[in-house]
Amino acid sequence: MWEGEEAQTVKYINKNLVFLIRNKMAKHKIEIDLEQCTGCGACNASCPESFEMIEDDKGAPKAKVKTADIDELGCCMDAAQVCPVNCIHITETETGKKLI
Numbered sequence: 001m002w003e004g005e006e007a008q009t010v011k012y013i014n015k016n017l018v019f020l021i022r023n024k025m026a027k028h029k030i031e032i033d034l035e036q037c038t039g040c041g042a043c044n045a046s047c048p049e050s051f052e053m054i055e056d057d058k059g060a061p062k063a064k065v066k067t068a069d070i071d072e073l074g075c076c077m078d079a080a081q082v083c084p085v086n087c088i089h090i091t092e093t094e095t096g097k098k099l100i
């Protein structure tokens with residue numbers, strides 16, 4: 001073994017592990033159809049941990065999901081279910097199955 005070879009191998013393995021961890025897909029993807037969103041705020045009231053209200057470029061209120069790619073849904077499904085225009089969509093990333 002050359003001097004320093006072991007250290008380089010360890011560094012190489014760690015680099016690949018970091019790559020794998022960074023590229024691990026979250027279990028769910030949450031999307032909001034902003035064309036449909038009326039800005040009523042029901043999602044934010046139901047699940048403030050995951051939804052916030054913002055203004056679009058015309059000053060109209062719109063919902064925004066704080067983290068679109070998540071493992072645990074928490075209250076996100078509740079928020080999607082209270083949306084009066086059904087514009088919150090949740091997908092299982094591994095299967096592509098639409099949950100709502």
Ligand code: SF4
Pocket residue numbers: 032036037038039040041042043044062063082083084085086087088
């Ligand atoms: S509940 Fe639906 S329509 Fe209301 S702000 Fe949230 S995403 Fe928009």
